[in-house]
Amino acid sequence: MQVLNFDTIVIGSGLAGLAAAYHASKHGTVAILSKSQLDTSNSYYAQGGIAGAITDEDSPELHYHDTVVAGRGLCEKEAVQLLVTEGRDRILELIELGMQFDKKDGEYVLGLEGGHSKRRILHAGGDATGKALTCFLLQIVKEQPTISSFEYTAATKLLIDEGQCTGVQAIDFISGKSMIVTAKASILATGGLSRLFSRTTNPHTATGDGIALAYDAGAELADMEFIQFHPSALSLKDKDAFLISEAVRGEGAWLLNTNGERFMKEVHPLAELAPRDIVAFSIYRQMQKLKSPHIYLSMKHMDPEKTKTRFSTIYNKLKEYGYDMTTDLLPIAPAAHYMVGGIKTDLNGETNISGLFACGEVASTGVMGANRLASNSLLECLVFGKRASEQAAKRKAATHQQIIQGGLSNDPKNEQAFLQIKNKIADLMSDKVGIVRNGKQLQETIIELEAMSKQLPSKTTDYNELKTKQILQICLLITRSALLREESRGGHIREDYQHESPDFRLHIIQQKNKEPLFIPIQT
Numbered sequence: 102m103q104v105l106n107f108d109t110i111v112i113g114s115g116l117a118g119l120a121a122a123y124h125a126s127k128h129g130t131v132a133i134l135s136k137s138q139l140d141t142s143n144s145y146y147a148q149g150g151i152a153g154a155i156t157d158e159d160s161p162e163l164h165y166h167d168t169v170v171a172g173r174g175l176c177e178k179e180a181v182q183l184l185v186t187e188g189r190d191r192i193l194e195l196i197e198l199g200m201q202f203d204k205k206d207g208e209y210v211l212g213l214e215g216g217h218s219k220r221r222i223l224h225a226g227g228d229a230t231g232k233a234l235t236c237f238l239l240q241i242v243k244e245q246p247t248i249s250s251f252e253y254t255a256a257t258k259l260l261i262d263e264g265q266c267t268g269v270q271a272i273d274f275i276s277g278k279s280m281i282v283t284a285k286a287s288i289l290a291t292g293g294l295s296r297l298f299s300r301t302t303n304p305h306t307a308t309g310d311g312i313a314l315a316y317d318a319g320a321e322l323a324d325m326e327f328i329q330f331h332p333s334a335l336s337l338k339d340k341d342a343f344l345i346s347e348a349v350r351g352e353g354a355w356l357l358n359t360n361g362e363r364f365m366k367e368v369h370p371l372a373e374l375a376p377r378d379i380v381a382f383s384i385y386r387q388m389q390k391l392k393s394p395h396i397y398l399s400m401k402h403m404d405p406e407k408t409k410t411r412f413s414t415i416y417n418k419l420k421e422y423g424y425d426m427t428t429d430l431l432p433i434a435p436a437a438h439y440m441v442g443g444i445k446t447d448l449n450g451e452t453n454i455s456g457l458f459a460c461g462e463v464a465s466t467g468v469m470g471a472n473r474l475a476s477n478s479l480l481e482c483l484v485f486g487k488r489a490s491e492q493a494a495k496r497k498a499a500t501h502q503q504i505i506q507g508g509l510s511n512d513p514k515n516e517q518a519f520l521q522i523k524n525k526i527a528d529l530m531s532d533k534v535g536i537v538r539n540g541k542q543l544q545e546t547i548i549e550l551e552a553m554s555k556q557l558p559s560k561t562t563d564y565n566e567l568k569t570k571q572i573l574q575i576c577l578l579i580t581r582s583a584l585l586r587e588e589s590r591g592g593h594i595r596e597d598y599q600h601e602s603p604d605f606r607l608h609i610i611q612q613k614n615k616e617p618l619f620i621p622i623q624t
């Protein structure tokens with residue numbers, strides 16, 4: 102088996118991975134492994150933009166306040182402090198490097214999204230911020246002589262030796278061969294897992310691989326029950342849940358129920374711009390009440406030319422679906438969008454396993470609390486990608502003897518069976534562990550997932566079988582944690598425990614072969 106060695110391995114090429122690799126490249130050699138093309142990631146599809154308190158009317162203090170309010174008592178304040186202060190520095194650094202955010206008359210045009218008390222969302226190409234940002238950083242990364250990239254190469258196991266992470270085992274989908282990559286430090290930047298739900302805004306890469314790899318290696322996971330459902334994803338039978346950015350509501354779009362009523366005005370003083378958990382749940386209730394599979398988003402009252410220019414990507418995509426967003430009512434419903442919890446890290450992205458780091462959507466730094474404030478995640482990628490890589494650079498070379506383990510094979514014949522079971526699990530998760538949960542359904546789901554897991558062999562050498570096991574494991578982690586949290590808070594809503602409980606101002610920590618822990622908020 103091919104064995105390669107680098108100072109740092111970065112797994113994932115979304116914004117967190119690219120930021121981590123760029124900063125790590127100043128300290129030594131870096132390998133980026135990405136299971137798809139380098140530019141396939143959640144980051145690439147980001148629309149609204151990146152939040153940053155960069156104007157005189159705004160301040161990190163206000164951004165901090167909005168983040169903590171949205172997080173519903175579960176934010177770790179030190180982490181949020183870093184997010185809003187270093188976040189501003191990271192944005193200014195990118196601008197210094199040449200990143201172009203949208204401007205008008207020489208001033209940045211700032212967007213507004215749910216839960217923000219100020220216009221502070223920088224965007225690029227109107228609603229193509231993710232594409233602009235990732236392509237910009239990708240170009241910089243490609244120019245660094247110390248960085249080597251491995252596309253279509255999926256990490257399949259973390260190598261743990263005497264309690265330290267010494268690298269990864271991976272499979273190269275082009276050659277079909279397994280490989281070993283060793284390093285002083287491995288940084289997981291594998292993104293989220295919303296693709297494990299049947300209605301999702303995420304691309305196919307978001308299957309929670311990093312969560313499964315880290316859990317299997319003994320890492321602590323935090324707050325797995327918190328999945329953020331985005332309020333406004335297109336809802337058309339047999340079509341993808343294409344995201345229609347919250348920034349559209351920031352410019353004045355309305356949410357109407359199927360009776361044509363603007364219901365959010367009754368629910369929250371910020372109406373359509375209330376925090377995301379509140380809007381998504383209110384839409385769900387309207388859909389239940391009126392027995393409708395969707396509600397509507399309306400921009401009919403807005404300036405059509407402005408809408409077309411500001412949201413040209415969304416406008417063109419909706420045209421493909423036969424809708425004109427300036428004149429038609431758009432059928433929308435919530436869809437799984439963002440993994441709020443994840444691999445527990447400290448403020449430097451370090452996990453409980455020496456040599457293993459995590460950043461971006463896969464990590465749980467404590468900044469997001471029980472509900473992420475819109476457009477804070479690209480910022481988190483930049484801030485904690487840098488912090489993780491700098492901490493990783495401080496590590497000394499491991500002195501152990503690497504044990505080379507057996508590899509995996511990828512038989513394309515097994516892919517169809519994998520997709521079938523994946524879709525079945527995604528339907529189960531959407532039905533019973535979706536936007537509203539209850540104890541009975543959570544218990545039923547655990548029984549069903551455990552039964553499916555038991556049918557699989559304990560060890561496997563087939564990639565698709567490994568993926569099935571990983572997906573079942575992750576869904577069990579989400580569901581068990583959702584059952585344990587006997588309250589409703591942020592993105593976790595229980596019909597049988599409808600209120601926030603002060604007893605649950607805590608993180609739920611899960612670790613392999615250990616009972617779950619309840620850790621009070623630290624700051």
Ligand code: FAD
Pocket residue numbers: 112113114115116117118134135136137139141142143144145146147148149150151152230231254255256257290291292293302303304306307310311344438439460461462463475476477478479480482
């Ligand atoms: P990703 O960008 O998802 O990157 C993960 C990478 O890991 C991918 O390259 C993937 O291929 C790779 N990978 C996964 N598993 C493996 C493996 N086993 N081996 C090797 N590689 C692997 N947030 C905002 O702040 N503002 C927005 O406007 C915004 N809009 C959004 C719009 C959409 C449609 C979506 C889906 C999300 C949006 N978000 C937004 C959320 C935000 O985009 C993500 O949270 C963020 O980009 C995550 O970045 P990441 O680098 O952690 O993960």
Ligand code: SIN
Pocket residue numbers: 147148149150345346347348474475476477478
């Ligand atoms: C959006 O543009 O609505 C997505 C923003 C986000 O997920 O932060």
